[in-house]
């Protein structure tokens with residue numbers, strides 16, 4: 001892929017204009033660059049973009065074959081070429097077909113099974129050891145952890161009364177110890193979430209959990225405290241999970257898109273099936289919008305075009321996500337996997353160099369806390385970086401002053417990045433220079449009417465689709481992740497003690513630390 005000369009020309013033209021002047025030149029800009037759907041407003045009026053450049057971006061997307069590619073995605077064609085699979089996670093929001101065949105029966109079956117099991121656990125009908133379950137511990141990593149963990153945290157205030165919900169992803173033994181601390185072992189349920197059921201970290205932690213349970217309730221009883229969500233039912237059975245408590249899903253649900261599938265089991269139990277259903281409904285609404293809205297008014301498409309513009313045309317290497325809601329504090333971490341595992345590539349499906357940079361590095365944190373850490377760098381550092389502000393619209397008019405101040409801070413940060421300040425030298429030129437801020441730094445706002453299961457679902461689906469649109473612009477497959485495989489192979493080599501092919505630095509470190517192969 002190459003950038004069309006029109007985009008480069010627009011970048012040069014807009015680069016020569018002060019951002020403030022660009023805004024002042026069009027009185028309708030704030031409205032024109034605002035797109036809303038499913039309780040989410042996307043405001044990109046503080047971006048270095050105008051109508052002509054957006055038209056050129058849309059044309060470039062169309063030229064890149066977006067129409068056919070989106071059709072292929074939504075109808076279940078093979079869009080994950082290197083793994084020969086469709087990517088039909090949207091089916092779990094009830095909106096797609098697989099290669100012309102309706103897959104809703106498959107989705108409905110699993111959803112009926114997980115819902116029934118969740119109800120049994122929640123009502124105390126399911127008693128692994130004669131006692132109702134009081135705590136669920138989700139053991140998983142990557143997409144089998146980040147999505148469920150984010151949703152659990154984000155919707156904690158919406159949870160219907162039920163078991164406590166915890167997560168373990170780390171191999172560090174202290175993590176598992178922390179999640180079981182204080183619990184009555186007889187009231188625990190471990191949910192092993194692993195699409196492949198072969199991820200080393202997850203299996204080792206699951207084994208450690210089972211050993212711990214065996215020590216608490218006896219070997220025979222321990223197995224009753226385990227359920228699984230996996231695309232590899234046979235492997236879960238081999239591990240020893242009761243087949244009745246294994247909830248499967250097809251391999252066309254990618255790991256980082258799996259929260260909607262049986263991987264959401266711990267959420268369905270912990271938050272309640274209706275909350276989980278509302279999350280899916282919100283995502284479904286965004287799916288429909290993505291499939292039908294005109295490109296220049298299509299929220300995921302426009303978000304993708306803005307992020308592509310900043311990354312590939314203007315050349316910003318990263319994007320900061322600042323969530324002005326404590327409940328969305330895990331969003332940057334979730335987006336890191338979704339975006340960087342999907343877009344961190346530079347080879348096309350045909351195996352050729354894409355000629356494009358691939359997706360941006362995503363990083364961030366929670367406002368206002370981050371204003372007291374890295375925002376200094378955003379305001380006065382030498383690397384201007386686009387920021388996504390994620391906020392809650394209700395906060396602006398809240399009766400709680402803390403929410404109003406939170407919202408005002410978010411608005412102020414975007415304005416400060418845009419405006420900057422130039423202090424007159426006066427009789428302290430050095431001080432004035434140090435206190436001045438360049439401004440002209442771009443940002444977007446994603447404003448949720450309120451944080452509800454539906455708006456959260458829509459926010460996650462928005463980002464999933466945005467990543468897909470970017471993948472079309474970068475000419476890459478967003479659904480595989482071969483880059484993480486080599487590390488897994490080399491870990492095995494180290495554990496097996498087969499070190500002859502390793503570099504001298506790695507071998508020296510292993511020797512120094514007295515590492516003992518298995």
Ligand SMILES: O=P(O)(O)OC[C@H]1O[C@](O)(CO)[C@@H](O)[C@@H]1O
Nearest residue numbers: 141142143144194195196199255
């Ligand atoms: O659900 P699994 O198969 O255990 O995989 C966990 C994670 O590992 C990855 O494959 C990366 O190693 C992710 O894509 C995935 O979400």
